[in-house]
Amino acid sequence: METNETSSATKTPNATGEPGVNASRFEVVKRGFPLAMLVLLIVIFSIASPRFLTFSNLLIVLQQGTVLLVAALGMTFVIMAGSIDLSVGSIVALAALATALTADSLGAAAIIPAIAVGAVAGLVNGVLLAKGKVPSFIATMGAMVVYRGIVLLFTRGAPVSIEDEQFLDVYTNRTLGIPHSVIIGLVLMVIAYGIINRTVFGREVRAIGGGERVAILTGIQVARVKVYMYVLLGALCGIAGLLQGARAMAATAQLGEGLELDVIAAVVVGGTPLTGGVGSVVGTMLGVLIITLLSNGMNMAGVDPYLQNIVKGTVLVCAVFVTIDRKKIGIIK
Amino acid sequence: METNETSSATKTPNATGEPGVNASRFEVVKRGFPLAMLVLLIVIFSIASPRFLTFSNLLIVLQQGTVLLVAALGMTFVIMAGSIDLSVGSIVALAALATALTADSLGAAAIIPAIAVGAVAGLVNGVLLAKGKVPSFIATMGAMVVYRGIVLLFTRGAPVSIEDEQFLDVYTNRTLGIPHSVIIGLVLMVIAYGIINRTVFGREVRAIGGGERVAILTGIQVARVKVYMYVLLGALCGIAGLLQGARAMAATAQLGEGLELDVIAAVVVGGTPLTGGVGSVVGTMLGVLIITLLSNGMNMAGVDPYLQNIVKGTVLVCAVFVTIDRKKIGIIK
Amino acid sequence: DEPTVGVVVPTLDAQFWNSYVAFMKKGADELGVKLVVLNADNKPDQMVKSLEDLVAQKVDGIVFTPYWATAARGLTLAKEAEIPVILTDSYPDFSPQTERFPNYIAFIGPSDEDAGYQMAKALFAVIKPGPDGKKVIGVVNGTAGTSVAIDRRKGLEDALKEAPDVRVAGEVDGNFVRDTSQTAFESLFQGNPDITGVWAANGGTATGVMAALKNQGKAPGKDVMVVGMDLNPENVDAVKSGDLLFDIGGHWLQGGFALVALFDQIKGIPVPPGADNVKLKLLPLTKDRVAQFEKDFPGGVPTYDFRQHSRFYNKDAKPAVFEMQYSN
Amino acid sequence: MTLAASDLSKSYGQTRAVDGVSVVLRPGMVHAIVGENGAGKSTTLRMLAGAERPDSGVMTLDEASYAPPSVIGAAALGVSLVYQEITINRSLTVAENIFIDRLRQFAGPIGLIDRRRMEAAAQTILERISAQISVSADTGRLNLGELKCIEIARALSTNPKILLLDESTAYLDHREVQAVLRVISELKGQGMTVAFVSHHLDEVLAVADELTILKDGQYVGTYRTTEIEPNEIHRRMVGRELARSIYPPRPRDTGKPVVFEACDVAVGRELGGVSLNVHAGEILGLAGLKGAGAEALFAAICGDLPLRGGSMKLAGGSYAPSSPTSAWGQGVAYLPGDRHNEGLIADFSILDNLVMARPPHHGPFFHRTAAIAIAGDLIAQIGIKTHSVDASCRSLSGGNLQKVVIGKCLAVQPRLLLLNNPTRGVDIGARTEIYRIVRQKAAQGLAVILSSEDMPELIGMSDRLLVLRQGQITHRIETAADATEHDIIGHMA
Numbered sequence A, B: 001m002e003t004n005e006t007s008s009a010t011k012t013p014n015a016t017g018e019p020g021v022n023a024s025r026f027e028v029v030k031r032g033f034p035l036a037m038l039v040l041l042i043v044i045f046s047i048a049s050p051r052f053l054t055f056s057n058l059l060i061v062l063q064q065g066t067v068l069l070v071a072a073l074g075m076t077f078v079i080m081a082g083s084i085d086l087s088v089g090s091i092v093a094l095a096a097l098a099t100a101l102t103a104d105s106l107g108a109a110a111i112i113p114a115i116a117v118g119a120v121a122g123l124v125n126g127v128l129l130a131k132g133k134v135p136s137f138i139a140t141m142g143a144m145v146v147y148r149g150i151v152l153l154f155t156r157g158a159p160v161s162i163e164d165e166q167f168l169d170v171y172t173n174r175t176l177g178i179p180h181s182v183i184i185g186l187v188l189m190v191i192a193y194g195i196i197n198r199t200v201f202g203r204e205v206r207a208i209g210g211g212e213r214v215a216i217l218t219g220i221q222v223a224r225v226k227v228y229m230y231v232l233l234g235a236l237c238g239i240a241g242l243l244q245g246a247r248a249m250a251a252t253a254q255l256g257e258g259l260e261l262d263v264i265a266a267v268v269v270g271g272t273p274l275t276g277g278v279g280s281v282v283g284t285m286l287g288v289l290i291i292t293l294l295s296n297g298m299n300m301a302g303v304d305p306y307l308q309n310i311v312k313g314t315v316l317v318c319a320v321f322v323t324i325d326r327k328k329i330g331i332i333k
Numbered sequence C: 001d002e003p004t005v006g007v008v009v010p011t012l013d014a015q016f017w018n019s020y021v022a023f024m025k026k027g028a029d030e031l032g033v034k035l036v037v038l039n040a041d042n043k044p045d046q047m048v049k050s051l052e053d054l055v056a057q058k059v060d061g062i063v064f065t066p067y068w069a070t071a072a073r074g075l076t077l078a079k080e081a082e083i084p085v086i087l088t089d090s091y092p093d094f095s096p097q098t099e100r101f102p103n104y105i106a107f108i109g110p111s112d113e114d115a116g117y118q119m120a121k122a123l124f125a126v127i128k129p130g131p132d133g134k135k136v137i138g139v140v141n142g143t144a145g146t147s148v149a150i151d152r153r154k155g156l157e158d159a160l161k162e163a164p165d166v167r168v169a170g171e172v173d174g175n176f177v178r179d180t181s182q183t184a185f186e187s188l189f190q191g192n193p194d195i196t197g198v199w200a201a202n203g204g205t206a207t208g209v210m211a212a213l214k215n216q217g218k219a220p221g222k223d224v225m226v227v228g229m230d231l232n233p234e235n236v237d238a239v240k241s242g243d244l245l246f247d248i249g250g251h252w253l254q255g256g257f258a259l260v261a262l263f264d265q266i267k268g269i270p271v272p273p274g275a276d277n278v279k280l281k282l283l284p285l286t287k288d289r290v291a292q293f294e295k296d297f298p299g300g301v302p303t304y305d306f307r308q309h310s311r312f313y314n315k316d317a318k319p320a321v322f323e324m325q326y327s328n
Numbered sequence D: 001m002t003l004a005a006s007d008l009s010k011s012y013g014q015t016r017a018v019d020g021v022s023v024v025l026r027p028g029m030v031h032a033i034v035g036e037n038g039a040g041k042s043t044t045l046r047m048l049a050g051a052e053r054p055d056s057g058v059m060t061l062d063e064a065s066y067a068p069p070s071v072i073g074a075a076a077l078g079v080s081l082v083y084q085e086i087t088i089n090r091s092l093t094v095a096e097n098i099f100i101d102r103l104r105q106f107a108g109p110i111g112l113i114d115r116r117r118m119e120a121a122a123q124t125i126l127e128r129i130s131a132q133i134s135v136s137a138d139t140g141r142l143n144l145g146e147l148k149c150i151e152i153a154r155a156l157s158t159n160p161k162i163l164l165l166d167e168s169t170a171y172l173d174h175r176e177v178q179a180v181l182r183v184i185s186e187l188k189g190q191g192m193t194v195a196f197v198s199h200h201l202d203e204v205l206a207v208a209d210e211l212t213i214l215k216d217g218q219y220v221g222t223y224r225t226t227e228i229e230p231n232e233i234h235r236r237m238v239g240r241e242l243a244r245s246i247y248p249p250r251p252r253d254t255g256k257p258v259v260f261e262a263c264d265v266a267v268g269r270e271l272g273g274v275s276l277n278v279h280a281g282e283i284l285g286l287a288g289l290k291g292a293g294a295e296a297l298f299a300a301i302c303g304d305l306p307l308r309g310g311s312m313k314l315a316g317g318s319y320a321p322s323s324p325t326s327a328w329g330q331g332v333a334y335l336p337g338d339r340h341n342e343g344l345i346a347d348f349s350i351l352d353n354l355v356m357a358r359p360p361h362h363g364p365f366f367h368r369t370a371a372i373a374i375a376g377d378l379i380a381q382i383g384i385k386t387h388s389v390d391a392s393c394r395s396l397s398g399g400n401l402q403k404v405v406i407g408k409c410l411a412v413q414p415r416l417l418l419l420n421n422p423t424r425g426v427d428i429g430a431r432t433e434i435y436r437i438v439r440q441k442a443a444q445g446l447a448v449i450l451s452s453e454d455m456p457e458l459i460g461m462s463d464r465l466l467v468l469r470q471g472q473i474t475h476r477i478e479t480a481a482d483a484t485e486h487d488i489i490g491h492m493a
């Protein structure tokens, strides 16, 4: 027990048992875990419900997962940098409201206010963290309450419905059988993948998560990168809010409540640790699929609603238990 | 307050501009912030409502704050060790249910099942973190959903009422005008203060938050301490659940929903940073009072319910903004 | 060939929705229906997802409660899959059986506005004016932003307009939850000890208010009058003991009624015109009626034979909807 | 007590960290263990101290079989280890740190710690090693040397018969090193067995009676220090002959332009009004104890701390960096003293670290091909031993890690390079190479300011030398080659 802890739970060089080639082979296996988890769920649900593995249901799953995916893409950056955002659900509600209020006059262009509102909310979060030095957990916990309060104050609880034909056409119709929202989600995923893996900004975010003090002393503009990263998350939540609004054909004060937990869970299940420094867009997508499939599958299989949350929580913990890469994380808080 | 709480450390020794005497004088000022914040709130609300500063209302505030306080005392340990627990609200509900189911047969002794259920729930969380190496944020997020699910499964939404006279006498009556629940809260606070500042366990928890790797190398049984600390939090949530149940004279499926955010906020506003290594019981008490007074005061002053959340979130962020000790924390995530 | 009917409830945390589901389950057993119950867990998004999942399963009919403006979306989904739908509890602003949503075959729900109004009336009638000649009340609202809370509050507003001698000392948000309501009302009452009546938005809220009063040494039903809504068993008990002045409800039966109508529809017997938009009159309960209530509705449930009300089983059945009424 | 180990082996995965090492630690003797980075020194000590279990081999303690299950078990038998890394918990007080795993012995009847008794006990131990540290001092404000002393005090507090010190002098300044060496001698006088690891042969020769050389995990031999020549030690450690001097020759030409100038610069409380300049091609050495001001000066030049007074000039223009970003942007590169926490991100690849300061890019896109070229060049130029630019830095030895940090600085082609103790814990072979690289870059026109606690390194590498004491320059040596340690030390304290 004792020695065991010393050698495995540490962030030392020695923590890796097998260096070089083996290590990377091992990592490939680890990376396979979320995928294996997903396949397992698919197998189980296919057995439980004959309609589960149909094209139309899988399309529904994709559609259901899109809002989560879009927000989770942004969250991947924030978590990769070692921070967190609890306000995403509220930003989604704010953006959905902006969409609903403008869709009738702007049509599909209502995406502009949606993104703008999301980006501004993200900017506030980013500034609170990077300039105000308020820890992101607390800053965004406060923001969560405030943004939701603003939505409530505006709507006084009355839903604002979206009826503009052109708007609904653009964001809810299908092309070649694929819903536009899914296409938007996939495009954003490719972009996020590119940003994380191919841009200087993505590398800077990762460096901040890997070692913030090192990043500062190496001349990375840590505060600015953090602000940008929250703006990016905010803007993505803006789009998520628009899609959510389009899906529900209305904005309500409760929209996106509790979404933050699903978003964080998706990112972490996908293999991006809360300690930062590592982040995978593909993993996040798998995490989103796991979470979405889980609830779709349980609904399809007719699992007792009184049991569903118990199952969901258990699977979440198990998923992280198997996917987490303890070699990379060292100290687990 | 004890010197020892003051004397703790910067994580980056050379990041500090002005060391020595000035710094410690400054720290004393910093420590005063939660208190100043509290005084400010009291002044504002006293002006807004003439009845705010009456003995009977202050007693009510204490009573309202007790459940939060008891849970926050336990959370202070967990946050001091650098971890978190999102499941406290659900544990409170579970324990209230245990209380309600047994109060009629056990009377005041229903505290035993309440504490037992809380401790077991805490044990599960602790083992998931310490042995399962699942990050506490995720482990307790899952636990939150599962424990609440268990309550729902048991109650099917129906409240379980508590009618036992002896039980209600013991936990809701007053002695010398002071409600028993408040007395229990104060006693627990003194005990928690002693544990944090004066016991080996308290020092070990602090050491884990201050540097887990170092704690492991110096022979602290980190896993065991973590488990104990979650059991302690669970047991305290057990008592909180009992008190909450006694207060409401029933256990319901919604009991304690969202409590975790208030608990975490109280601890952090009280000056215990989420990065760990530092923790103040007195601060936590001030944090609890701030949060409780804020909503009591707003309700008394008749602040528009639609505005209350906005005010609450803003005050929370401001409180942390002024109370957080940036010298001690160094890197703020 | 049992038809499958999907049900989505806004939450299972509250006793009300559990009673709703339990009554539907009883009906499903009697009628021979496979019931799939899904819980939206208080999340609009999960409500939509659950509806999608039901459509993907190709259920034969859906009963749902369109909180958070989910009616249009749910009906659209079902329309594409040609699944008949009955909405309950929360009226969506558009009528059933129109060209837009031919699959929207009926609405069955209470009038929250009316309930809020009746509660207010019952309260105003009993409380005594204070020194300034005004009757002072406190208001504990339901979850801000839900249509149910808003409609009940509207009913209160109407009653207030008719009662210039009533003054609202303050309003707090009880979130439809007992402990939140208790804490919020404690503070409200501290600030306004002249309150002699409380309008509480639902059963849990009323219970929280009564606990707060007892906690401060006040006797609900004597020092301060409380009115609530839902007819949950504990509310009935409270009315019986005199703590709760007035309660109104019984509308959790709506799901069962919807099930009967939907079952007939699936079996090819359409909902008769005129029975497609039902605003249930709710059953008011005061202390003097408790004995009658317990006699008429043992366990709070009326004797209701589902097959008797189904025209599939019983050619000349009366309308599915059966309002709870005292036998005399 | 005699601790004997024979034929110890330990593997981590496929790495044979220690492969058949035998060593005998005799009472009243100081035993040094030397070898290159990664030779297996720490692993050997960890096995002796119960922190690690050997895969094979036998250990005996005074003839009795010895197989400690944990560090605590070993301490109970009288064997105590001071780890290579700092193991002070800054959330705890000095006294708590000393007794961290034994706080229970100060617990009273109801479990409360008797703080006064604990502090008295701690003070006694600190006095035993003549450490000038108050038990009530804030650990957050102590320097690394003081922290090491606390760790030694912790090891001594278990009343060991055998004390194992792993590079305990690596982060210490000259005065602190002397103090530790004195403590070692004293303990030896008290009959204690001491084993210690150091990369500095002068320290080894000053206190050790015997030394064991390890190479690539294997046992090379054990020698009496009086019977082996320093050059021979080096040869057996490294496996080849080292040049007579490990410091490269200084160029002769002077008169190049001034690159950096500080005028009356004051920073925080540490540095109070210092003026200096450094020319292109020159290495300016800064000598001083911890807290004498060199760190503060570097922090100001690299934009991490604001100036309290004075002004700076870079390449003739005025220079006032608002942040490290602006410093790096103007060609100032900083190599921090703590490579693990400030120098590089060990989880990242060599490439990621090398191009971190100025990643090559096309617009917003990272230009990986260019980055690989740059990293490849640096790896070849500096001689980082790795099979791939994408290898994780976790797979590198301390010396190679340090070279990565240097590479990161050189990648931006700086005009001014700030080196803060660039060879802490680095073995002699790697050190030689680092010196060569720095001198070579200077020869190409780079201006270097070198702060080091290693006196021979300062004298061997600098062209000019400044001695700092309490934030002031107390001595200027125009030709460092002529300086003596004695001379410098005299102006430091």
Ligand SMILES: Nc1ncnc2c1ncn2[C@@H]1O[C@H](COP(=O)(O)OP(=O)(O)OP(=O)(O)O)[C@@H](O)[C@H]1O
Pocket: A007, A013, A014, A015, A016, A017, D012, D013, D015, D016, D017, D018, D035, D036, D037, D038, D039, D040, D041, D042, D043, D044, D084, D397, D398, D425, D427
């Ligand atoms: N926990 C561990 N896991 C994996 N490999 C390890 C571990 N500890 C040591 N090693 C390997 O063992 C070998 C010896 O390491 P060790 O730390 O003993 O070297 P050292 O002589 O102390 O070096 P240095 O002078 O750099 O401190 C190294 O090659 C290293 O890769």
Ligand SMILES: Nc1ncnc2c1ncn2[C@@H]1O[C@H](COP(=O)(O)OP(=O)(O)OP(=O)(O)O)[C@@H](O)[C@H]1O
Pocket: A012, A013, A014, A015, A016, A018, A019, D015, D037, D038, D039, D042, D084, D394, D395, D396, D397, D398, D399, D424, D425, D426
């Ligand atoms: N994960 C690893 N796999 C293989 N070898 C490793 C690994 N981590 C470290 N090493 C090896 O361990 C040896 C010693 O590592 P160690 O961390 O002790 O370095 P070091 O030189 O002592 O640096 P420092 O003293 O500054 O920490 C090095 O030779 C290095 O090659």
Ligand SMILES: [Mg+2]
Pocket: D041, D042, D043, D084, D166
């Ligand atoms: Mg070593």
Ligand SMILES: [Mg+2]
Pocket: D037, D167, D398, D425, D426
């Ligand atoms: Mg080393």
